[in-house]
Amino acid sequence: MDEEILLSPTEYKYAPLQGLHSVRLLTLHPAASYETPIRISLREVSLDASVEFAALSYTWTTIGGDCSLSKCVECDGAIIKTTANCDAALRRIRHVEIFSNFWIDAICINQSNDDEKSLQIPLMRQIYRKALWVPSWIGEASCTLDEETSRPITDLGMEFLHNFAIELQGSKDSGQNPRHGTLYQEVVREHKAFWYCGVAAFSPSVRGLWEILHRPWWKRLWVVQEVSLARSLVLICGSKAVTFDKVEMVIDGLVRKHPGKSDDEYEFCANFVCSAISHFAMRDFVKRTQLQSDCTSGNGGPGQKAIRILDSTRNLCATDPRDKIYGIQGFFGDPQSDPENIFPAADYSKTAADVYADVARTIIIKTKTLDVLTTCYGFVRTVPDLPSWAPSWNHTPLEYFSVAGFKASNNSYVVYEASGDNQILKLKGKRVDVVKHVPDIPRTLEYNHLECTRLWRQWTDLAFSLQSYPTGENITDVLLHTLCWDNNTVFERLAPGEYRKNFEAWLNILQSSNPLEAVAKDLFEDEMAYSYAHRAEFLIWGRCLSTTVNSHLALVPMSASTDDQIVVLSGGKLPFVLRATGSTFKIIGPCYMHGIMDGEAFPKEEAAEDLESFTLR
Structure with missing residues (x-):
């Protein structure tokens, strides 16, 4: 046969x-x-x-x-x-x-x-x-073998995962700090060496666990829905299997902030489970809400759940860009009974640009905020004919900060005007400044430590060219907050004095007369300077420091240029860089401009009729 x-x-x-x-x-x-x-x-x-x-x-x-x-x-x-x-x-x-x-x-x-x-x-x-039940197949065992046992490292990793989960559960049951566990320490022991040596720094079992948690299965969009909705899951790799509750235990044990856990250890752990975190977060979210929205009350109305899920799945892959929308609709009930289901019905006759624009507009109208626009960058256009105001949901966003901590428009609501054109979004806001000087765009976007150091030297020279700052603050203080978007490694606004000593150590090394190569080495090896350098490093890709006509410092998208407008739109937590194109504007992207991030340039009593209308295309 x-x-x-x-x-x-x-x-x-x-x-x-x-x-x-x-x-x-x-x-x-x-x-x-x-x-x-x-x-x-x-x-x-x-x-x-x-x-x-x-x-x-x-x-x-x-x-x-x-x-x-x-x-x-x-x-x-x-x-x-x-x-x-x-x-x-x-x-x-x-x-x-x-x-x-x-x-x-x-x-x-x-x-x-x-x-x-x-x-x-x-x-x-x-x-x-x-x-x-849902068998979750992540592929055959690794071809990489442990030199000592000649076994696939993923076989060792699956066994390690099982035992690590038992250790963590034991710590939880006994009220002990899981950081003291033998297997926990085996994972984090080489966390500093990892940034230089990669997975080669790990033991074979930890390297196997890393491979398991970074298999392509974790990057597939549809998997998040499947994992989150399933009653019972089993993770299968080759001939080995482990129940998903043990996977959850390991992810939770690594990402949780335990006593004594330093910022760099926390960051390493987050990186270790980064491929799996969306699945963990969404499964936990579904468990807590039983697929019912808990986001409407006091959070801007329907649409907040959609933003949360869209943001949580941004790093995941779908062959068809439309599936970045259609692939998460299982988290919502029927549109007639679930007010949080603001999505269009799946229709593969529509273009991805139309689907993305429809969803972005609906979220803005429903939430009355512009949170959905904070990941729009003019140079990230991965979908043909996509308006500048519609996020490219099939592309990884450039955020390394929490939008929630800012209120550039003083917690105002969106002032939206219907246009009848699917490519146009009409909003109201206030011009607050103009981009004056933007350094040359780097020749490479492969920002190794040397390139980061070169850019930082260029940017600090630009910052200290200002004689004073409009808020009366010291330029050094402004620069500290600006280069890290006023957020620490856990994406919270900086507390008074936070990073002060780290920044001073970083700046002293950066401004030394040593050759660039030596400075780069010192910035990332000096323990005090490294903390700030590592944080600021995340914000450097896709952005650059600029000065403005009114002598502000602004961290702007790398595609920003002289004469671009810095605008606070009603309903926006962040200011935006806009570029005039005739009678309309394009969004270049959000920016950080020290001194206006808490509504200083957008008075609470500002009436809608006093605001300027912006037609975005």
């Missing part, structure tokens, strides 16, 4: 689904060995009926980046082509003797039918909530 299929394959023909709540379930036939060819059957069932099944969570792409339909699965005498990673997952989850039911998107949805996809996507919330 297998030879006949390989010689003369017949493509499986999907029959149209008959019911509005219908899905196809895949029955996976048992096999005696991993190598046995895969056989399945498909049948239509209603989600309203009592039916038992599991729903697979996986990524179409292999670890090596292969997403081609290179494998064949026999389905009712015909062939369905699938990816190598899906094929591997099917081989790992099938039983030796028992037929088992699964829902797997690549096979159970006719991927060549956009109309069917548009109808099936709203059902994914129900599918993953109804599934008895």
